[in-house]
Amino acid sequence: MYRTTTPQRTRRRTGGGFGGGSSSLGPADVSMSASVGGGRRSMGAASPVRRGGDEAGEGVAMAAMGGMEEPLAEQDPSVVDGFRVVYDREVPFELRANEEEEGQLDAVRAKILIQGESHAPEAVRVELGCESDLFFHYTHQLDELSFAELQREQKLMVEFNEYAHVLIRMFNSAIKEPQQYLAVFVLQEDNTGRVDFMQNAMYKFLELLSIQFAPSPGNAVRQHIHFRYNTMKARLAAMQQRLNEVYATVKVKNPSLLLQLQQMHGPAK
Incomplete structure (x- = not known):
């Protein structure tokens, strides 16, 4: 593990965490229409992830998943209640024990699942796990209603059917350009967590998206x-x-x- 320093961010959050709250973005490319102000966030040409490269990354991830034996894949506890895996890759994360401390870099397996049709999902779930800590397992899940709340709070200009694609692009950006795009996992006092997707703008971090996670139940x-x-x-x-x-x-x-x-x-x- 390596320690990282954190430049000043455009804004500081005090609430949220791994908790089971909601947060999200969408498929079109992700970018900030304004650094800090109240402008809405849009996915445009300036997005942190280029569409072509992102689709390639998704293809690589799905190809790797396809290598798993079919009977074994069917035993995946994530695939329940009609959910299916659309993304499964190891992503470099900065893990922080709290808001103020410096984080440590570690590889976290990010798994994205959708319930329903790809063009009209009923729900989107993200699971985070870590090989270096088998008991590290957190879940984030949104449906269209909870996404609308996140959309309003974070002024997102994407729709729910784009959410899974945007998350894929966010994770792939952190993999391909780790010096510019960061995924930061912050542990909260109540054992919930928050993932902040950040863009390094040289002298400060721009927060692109922030989503809440809850610790998975012990049985899960x-x-x-x-x-x-x-x-x-x-x-x-x-x-x-x-x-x-x-x-x-x-x-x-x-x-x-x-x-x-x-x-x-x-x-x-």
Whole structure:
């Protein structure tokens, strides 16, 4: 982990956190129409994420998900109540224990799910987990009504059906341009949290979007830990099977090489 310093922000928040509140943006490119003032936030050409690159990033994420064995993917505890995964990637986050302390950088797995049709979702959910802390698991979920409240509070110029796409662009920006775009996770006193998407404007941070998260229930956390364990176990078994196949091929074509490999790495299991 590396420590980071935080330039002055355009505004400071005192409320919110991981809590189960709502917050969001939309699919069109995200940018600020004004740095701090009360202007509405719009997604335009100046957005932090370029459309083409963003779609490519989404394709990479979905391709990686497609590599998971189908039966295993069906066991994902996230896929319940009609939700389906549309994004699943590790994103660099700055994790802060409170509002004032400097944060630490860590890789956080961000998963975005939608309920209903892509063009007319009923709900959008974001789940955050961390390999370095199996019990770190937070959830953010909005429907059209709660999004309207967020839209009004943060003066967003996007609609609910664009929300998941905007979140994808936000996360991809933090992956592709970490020096310019930041995802900051702030832990609150009540154990809720808040994610701020920030743009580094040299001398200050511009807040692009802020969304609230709630800690996942203990039972859900245990289910996710169990699922991650089974996923790693399945991948290890697949790698072992592949290694056995390589050993079998080498045994036929070059037995002496197989003997050398077994002396170095041990026999195939």
